[in-house]
Amino acid sequence: PQSDDFVRNRLTHSLEVAQVARDLSRALGSHPDIAETAALAHDLGHPPFGHNGERVLADLAVECGGFEGNAQTLRLLTRLESKTFDEQGRSVGLNLTRATLDACSKYPWGPEESRDGKFGVYADDGPVFAWLRLGVPAAQPPRRCLEAQVMDLADDVAYSVHDVEDGVVADRVDLTRLDSEAVWATLREWYPSDLAEVTDDELEDVLADLRAVGSWPHAPYDGSRxxxxxxxxxxSDLIGRFCGAVQHATHAAGPGPFVRYEADLVVPRRTGLEMLVLKGVAAHYVMQAEDRLAVMARQRGLLGELVALLAHRGPDALDRAFADDWHGATDDAGRLRVVVDQVASLTDASAVSRWEALRAPRVASRA
Known part of the structure; x- marks a missing residue:
């Protein structure tokens, strides 16, 4: 659970991603409302403990089609979030437009086409996915609409910049004293495919460019105003730098219009590497810190045990909506998916409290 009021959580991150997406979309002449909505929704499917919890659920959900946060987002928007029902009385989620749902599709393919474990739709959500992709030009690999690309970039921009900012405030990162060799080693471990043709010398050159930004600190952070x-x-300068470079490159690539499938977002190679370097700094000094690794191990154990407890207890331990889904499931795989949906719906704090409640001994009632 989060204990630092400064450090960003999923909500504040999503709001920042939405702001970046809207501003970039407006600058491109795209659809800012759609890009902003996709950005607000982009992390809804993440389970407790973020990517750490996502890996646990992916391992546990193999028998029911796997787990992926982006596929869970689509499932939530089109099924699990109760707002609209069809003629048969089935929930169809938020009743969003086809363009909006398409913009939320960061990985517009199923698990059979998974790349590095990433996909955007479960098999049993195939019908709504086929509907939202009607009219999309056929291509291999499947294309993403421009608004989805804007959402994805905005996430990368916010993630790369803000994680470093949080690390500095938490006294884990000192931007005036970076062990670049150690950062590059971590970066190659975390993002091997992105660095296949990148040398350490080029990464050093990219870091030098970042250090040349006028607002880069020359003294350690001391907590003062x-x-x-x-x-x-x-x-602010880094966000403006990255978005400005992408806007310029995209406009230079063609006349537009920069909407839907009429154009693609262009991210200059150098800009991508600058964001990657910042991700490496956060990964090395924050995510791989020994105390952080210990916390993540405890989180994985808790989440695995929570899934097992809910699967064993069944509908009596589920929220009413998920208990109804359990009763409607026709096989063990369907019931496992219900348990995974329930766990994915929880926050970090509610996952801990649910786990504690289920582990507490039950007192037999007197007749």
Whole structure:
């Protein structure tokens, strides 16, 4: 559970991604409302403990078609979130437009086409996925609409910049003293496919360019208002740098219009590497810190045990909506999917409290 009021959580991150997506979409002349909505929705399917929990559920859900946060987002928007029902009385989610759902499709393919474990739709959500992709030009690999590309870039921009900012404030990252060799080693471990043709010398050159940004700090962060203001200025400058480069490159690539499938977002190679370097800094100094690794191990154990407890207890331990889904399931795989849907719906704190409640001894009632 989060204990630092400054560090971003899933909600504040999503709001920041939405702001970046809207501003970039407007600058491109695209559909800012659609890009913003996709950005607000992009992390809804993430389970407790983020990507750490996602890996646990992916392992446990093999028998029911796997688990992936983006596929879970589509499932939530089109099925699990109760707002609209069809003629048969089945929930069809938020009743969003085809264009909006398509913009939410970061990985518009199923598990059979999974790349590095990433996909955007479960097999039993295939019908709604086919509907939202009607009219999309056939291509291999499947194309993403421009608004989905904007959402994805906005996520990368916010993630790369803000994780470093949080690390600085948490006294885990000192931007004036980076062990670049160690950062590159972590980066190659975390993002091997992105660095296949990138040398350490090029990464050093990219870091030098980032350090040349006027607001890059020359003194360690000390917690003062002046130091925090300087850090915020760096954050704004980096976001503007990345989005400006993408806007310029995209406009230079063609006349537009920059909407749907009429154009693609262009991310300059150098800009992508700059964001990747920042991700490496956060990965090395924050995500791979020994205390963080210990916390993540405990989170994985808790989530695995929670799935087992819910599967064993069945509908009595599920929220009413998921208990109804359990009763409607026709096989063990369907019931496992219900348990996974229930767990994925929880926050970090509610997952811990649910786990604690299920582990507590039950007192037999007197006749």
């Amino acid at each position: 002046a130091s925090l203001a300087a850090l915020k200025n760096l954050t």
